[in-house]
Amino acid sequence: MAFNNTLTSRAVLLYDEWLKEADPRTENWLLMASPFPQTVIIAAYIYFVMSLGPRLMENRKPFDLKRPMIIYNFSIVxxxxxxVYEFLMSGWANGYTYGCDLVDYSSSPQALRMAWTCWLYYFSKFIEMLDTIFFVLRKKNSQVTFLHVFHHSIMPFTWWFGVRFSAGGLGTFHALLNCIVHVIMYTYYALSALGPAYQKYLWWKKYMTTIQLVQFVLITAHIGQFFMKDCSYQFPVFLYVIGSYGLIFLFLFLNFYYHAYTKGKRLPKVFQNGNYLLKKSE
Known part of the structure; x- marks a missing residue:
């Protein structure tokens, strides 16, 4: 018992010391005081989409969520x-070099604008959990893959640390790219939700996956340059996290691309039988 109390006390002390290095500008923002509230949200999300939700829906008819999904997807766009605009104006089109861009911890308008944009991006990751919840409520359980759930779980968790300790600088490049990709991706989802009349406009699904792959190549290349030259980035551990993120998702999306398109399992029907309807998988 004494050993457990000592271990707990040491853990609390280490946690307190660790938080002393955090960015004081973001301390009082929603969900920023501690990583524990978001951990509970993420755990509840995983439990619902992997266990509770499918069990609740097992003997029910799928919900008709066409209108909510249209509104949701266009809202995300x-x-x-x-x-994208805020990331550009707060740094990436306004002073950043795409090289060793350090975090500006000052209270200048531009630095605070970047920090707030980082928080907005972080919070958007919780909103995007609705993607999976919609799948469960519509009984599209085949879409609730490891790749999907892992992506929606790990992003808010890691970005808490980004906003709390390093809200700006080169570590936000992948967020900018991700937002650009989301404009394209959620436009696709919104058009798909409009119904069969719009399926003929969705021939570019395969290229959307290619764009996602390019995103992870660019992320990995951008981060990779800092392992080959000196860069006094304030929290270099985040470079390793982002680099690992880029490589892991590059591998996972390459695996998806291979099974979905190279093996032809999810090719659009235009390539299968000559008509212009996509296989309905959303």
């Missing part, structure tokens, strides 16, 4: 465009 608009929000992603806004985030």
């Amino acid at each position: 608009v929000f992603s465009i806004y985030l």
Whole structure:
């Protein structure tokens, strides 16, 4: 018992010391005081989409969520465009070099704008959990894959640390790219939700996956340059996290691309029987 109390006390002390290095500007923002509230949210999300939700829906008819999904997807498109603009104006088109861009911890308007944009991006990851919840409520359980759930779980968890300790600088490049990709991706989802009349406009699904792959190649290449030259980035551990993230998702999306398109399991029907309807998988 004494050993357990000592271990707990040491863990609390280490946690307190660790938080002393955090960015004081973001301390009082929603969900930023501690990583534990978001951990509970993420755990509840995983439990619902992997266990509770499918069990609740097992003997029920799928929900008709066409209208909510249209509104949701177009809203994400608009929000992603806004985030792209904010990331550009707070750094990436306004002073950043795409090289060793350090975090500006000052209270200047531009530095605070970047920090707030990082928080908005972080919070958007919780909103995007609705992707999976919609799948469960519509009984599209085949879409609830490891890749999907892992992506929606790990992003908010890692970005808490990004916003709390390193809200800006070169570590936000992948967020900018991700927002650009989301404009394209959620436009596709929104058009798909509009119904069969719009399926003929969705021939570019395969290329959307290619764009996602290019995103992870660019992320890995951007981070990779800092392992080959000196860069006094304030929290270099985040470079390793982002680099690992880029490589892991590059591998996972390559695996998806191979099974979905190279093996032809999810090719659009235009390539299978000559008509212009996509296989309905959303």
